[in-house]
Amino acid sequence: MVCCCGKEKGRIMHYFFVSPEQINGDKIEVTGENFHHMIDVLRIGKQEKFEVCDGKGKDYLCQIDEQKPSEKRLTACILDTYPSENELPYRLVLYQGLAKGKKMDEIIQKGTELGISDFVPFESKFCVVHLKEDKTIEKKVERWQKIAKSAAQQSKRGRVPRVHHPIMLSNLDQLHGKSLIAYENERDYSLKAAVQKWDDQVDQINILIGPEGGFDEEEVSILENIGVERISLGKRILRTETAGVVLCAQLNYALE
Structure with missing residues (x-):
């Protein structure tokens, strides 16, 4: 559980993420390190209000009801419940070519802050990172998921994005919703032109970003x-670590 700030009629409040299992009726149980953060670090008093999010799009206005310091446990009373207001009105999915080093960490962190709901890493022809040769991919996915959760907490998201297991781009044969590929050899057709053609309500947008080596022309043709x-x-x-962030920001400006 990591703290951010929420608001109640203009008043700044602390904001936390908890798992749905910690919520029982009109009570929320906080234990261990989370208890330490609230009581010993932030020194939240019994009369002080704060917000909690269940990571599923629902926020709770709370106050501390009972403390058990010897057990590092407290119970918070739920005063009000309401939908989180900080999610995009559409599902935004980033298909990202696997990048080397810490670039994927940065992509997932910044993408989460911008509202991406799903990250789907992929291997393509010009990828430097290859799935068959990477014996640590499972641990990387686990780390990327933790980065997504941390970034969601800091940016006061209502949901934690999902980081999917990497796929082969050649196995991608269908996509739901609108789909865009940022291609370095496309010079004339802009995002603005594409969005202006969307005359119906969009429920999902998929964006595809190539790895350091970009996309092969044949890959682009197959995706088209x-x-x-x-x-x-x-x-x-x-x-590659910049393109997805730029495209997400431009989409949010145009559609949110």
Whole structure:
């Protein structure tokens, strides 16, 4: 459980994530390190209100009801319940070419802050990282999921994004919703032009970002055959860890 800040009629409050299992009726149980953070670090008093999110899109206004310091446990009383207001009105899925080093960490952190709901890493022709050769991929996915949770807590998200197990791009044969691929060889068709054509309500947007080596022309052609539109992000070539962040920010500006 990590603290951020919430608001109640303009008043700043502490904001926490807990698991749904900690919520029972009109009570929320906090234990261990979470108890230490609230009581010993933040020194939240019994009359002080704070917000809790269950990670599933629901927020709770709470006050401490009972403390058991010897057990490092407290019970909070739920005063009010309401939907989280900080999620995008559409599902935003990032298909990201596997990148080397700590670049994936940065992509997942910043993408979470911008509202991405799912991260789907993939291997493609020009990837430096190869799934068959990477014996630590399971541990990496676990670490990426922790990064997503931490970033969701800090940005006061209502849900924690899911980091999927990496796939082979060649196995991707269908996509739901609108799909865009940022392609360095596309010079004329912009995101603005693509969005202006969306005359119906969008419930899901998939964005595809290539690895350090970019996309192969044949890969782009295959993706276009399943409905993916290729777009330009401008005259300059962006790094893989930059392109997804830029595209997400532009989409949010245009649609949110």
